[in-house]
Amino acid sequence: MPHPLDSAYLPHLAYDSVVFGFSGEKLKILILEYHNTGWFALPGGFVGVAEDLDAAVKRGLKERTGLDNIHLEQFHTFGSVQRHRPEVMRTILKESDFAVEKAPWLLERFVSVGYYSLIDYHRVTPRPDALSDSLKWYHVEELPPLLFDHREMVEKALNALRRNLDTMLVGTNMLPERFTIKQLQQVTEAILGDKLHRTSFQRRMLATGLLRRHDKLYTGGSHKAPYLYSFVNKSAGE
Amino acid sequence: MPHPLDSAYLPHLAYDSVVFGFSGEKLKILILEYHNTGWFALPGGFVGVAEDLDAAVKRGLKERTGLDNIHLEQFHTFGSVQRHRPEVMRTILKESDFAVEKAPWLLERFVSVGYYSLIDYHRVTPRPDALSDSLKWYHVEELPPLLFDHREMVEKALNALRRNLDTMLVGTNMLPERFTIKQLQQVTEAILGDKLHRTSFQRRMLATGLLRRHDKLYTGGSHKAPYLYSFVNKSAGE
DNA sequence: CACTATTGTCGCACTATGCTACAATAGTAA
DNA sequence: TTACTATTGTAGCATAGTGCGACAATAGTG
Numbered sequence: 001m002p003h004p005l006d007s008a009y010l011p012h013l014a015y016d017s018v019v020f021g022f023s024g025e026k027l028k029i030l031i032l033e034y035h036n037t038g039w040f041a042l043p044g045g046f047v048g049v050a051e052d053l054d055a056a057v058k059r060g061l062k063e064r065t066g067l068d069n070i071h072l073e074q075f076h077t078f079g080s081v082q083r084h085r086p087e088v089m090r091t092i093l094k095e096s097d098f099a100v101e102k103a104p105w106l107l108e109r110f111v112s113v114g115y116y117s118l119i120d121y122h123r124v125t126p127r128p129d130a131l132s133d134s135l136k137w138y139h140v141e142e143l144p145p146l147l148f149d150h151r152e153m154v155e156k157a158l159n160a161l162r163r164n165l166d167t168m169l170v171g172t173n174m175l176p177e178r179f180t181i182k183q184l185q186q187v188t189e190a191i192l193g194d195k196l197h198r199t200s201f202q203r204r205m206l207a208t209g210l211l212r213r214h215d216k217l218y219t220g221g222s223h224k225a226p227y228l229y230s231f232v233n234k235s236a237g238e
Numbered sequence: 239m240p241h242p243l244d245s246a247y248l249p250h251l252a253y254d255s256v257v258f259g260f261s262g263e264k265l266k267i268l269i270l271e272y273h274n275t276g277w278f279a280l281p282g283g284f285v286g287v288a289e290d291l292d293a294a295v296k297r298g299l300k301e302r303t304g305l306d307n308i309h310l311e312q313f314h315t316f317g318s319v320q321r322h323r324p325e326v327m328r329t330i331l332k333e334s335d336f337a338v339e340k341a342p343w344l345l346e347r348f349v350s351v352g353y354y355s356l357i358d359y360h361r362v363t364p365r366p367d368a369l370s371d372s373l374k375w376y377h378v379e380e381l382p383p384l385l386f387d388h389r390e391m392v393e394k395a396l397n398a399l400r401r402n403l404d405t406m407l408v409g410t411n412m413l414p415e416r417f418t419i420k421q422l423q424q425v426t427e428a429i430l431g432d433k434l435h436r437t438s439f440q441r442r443m444l445a446t447g448l449l450r451r452h453d454k455l456y457t458g459g460s461h462k463a464p465y466l467y468s469f470v471n472k473s474a475g476e
Numbered sequence: 477c478a479c480t481a482t483t484g485t486c487g488c489a490c491t492a493t494g495c496t497a498c499a500a501t502a503g504t505a506a
Numbered sequence: 507t508t509a510c511t512a513t514t515g516t517a518g519c520a521t522a523g524t525g526c527g528a529c530a531a532t533a534g535t536g
Binding site: 477478479480481482483484485486487488489490491492493494495496497498499500501502503504505506 | 507508509510511512513514515516517518519520521522523524525526527528529530531532533534535536
Binding site: 010011012013047049050051052053054056074076077078079080081109111113163 | 248249250251285287288289290291292294312314315316317318319347349351401
């Protein structure tokens, strides 16, 4: 496996990923902080000269989250020249004691492909890379200022995610294998940033035919126990 | 303006565009044919080292269609290593009497950003570029075999276009300033590849509030004359 | 001046959805 | 054991949207 900063990568091309998770009834994303700068950004990376773009993104996520088989979706490619900020990049490298001369291509202009992914928050312990102090979850509505156009990336990723809510039961990708309808509703509400009506939501979800009800019951609350459900993808269901 | 094949471009990065038009009740796209090869492909191009990605695509479309202010939408970025076919590229250049040695970067791997655009067929006379014999309209359902992954690009562009039908009155971008509801329905049907019910479509279009009815009537058929409409964008309407 | 083809609109049936009502029930506290 | 509470599952009703058919209006044709 190539070292993340050697020259076996395509110049001028990068990817950035918006990793969504759900915890404490909030939608969260992974943000990294560069060494000694107080600068925050989305986790990203580069594409090997003989590597599929999708594979590069998966590799990066695997390194940072330990997860394989992540739900990935490409949402936009960012190609404005205003993205180019060589001073910023120079400082980041310097503060990580990385010799710029060894990889001058890092100071050049990059076009970046934006991906979002949905993961189960509770199955992940994020690991910062060589350039960053930390890789942590942030509530989508309480993000720190982000470098470059990463703020816009988050907005676009969120919009794409919302658009895809109809197509797929998005929430199931951020929940454990088995979940209650209430959990699914909470995820959906966190994504939409809006409240939904309980009974309508329940009826709509059941009408999709994409949920398999299990006889087992959830335990905990002092009230009627809800059913647990799991996601049934269409091909398997027919 | 840089010559299309000199080295003022970002290496490894290209764009391809799926240009939709509507004529003879069919949805059509622009396809070029390379010199002396019988090979067909989507019109594409490269991005200047100090040029916005969007601007590069606009420039390419302007050169080929003469149109400015085209409705453009980015739909996907293609980054598979299997796209790389240096022999094909070498043949294309050779058949156009272009010396490969002058631009070896053209034989390298490219990641390509896919855009689609919607234009008024009747306002365009397509112009082939230096490498191609022709640039012509083809019915979407009767395309010749295309090079590389361009067939997949067309499919993905069409899917994106269909998804966006709800959001925007897509059809209006492929029709003249003033049009009848019937024309709008025909464009929509061509995009969806399916028939719609006349009265439901009419009711739905009028209910959007995005169409301004003009008193003038269309002339020609031996029957009641339909109203003409023009598109009213939301901001102007409120 | 009838005839034809198309247009604009209305009405009806069916479906989806917002919202309310209500029975069922797992724990809690007397 | 027995109320009591909070939540869950489902049904009912009003409203909005859509598929589909009916019908009057009308621009040209023979």
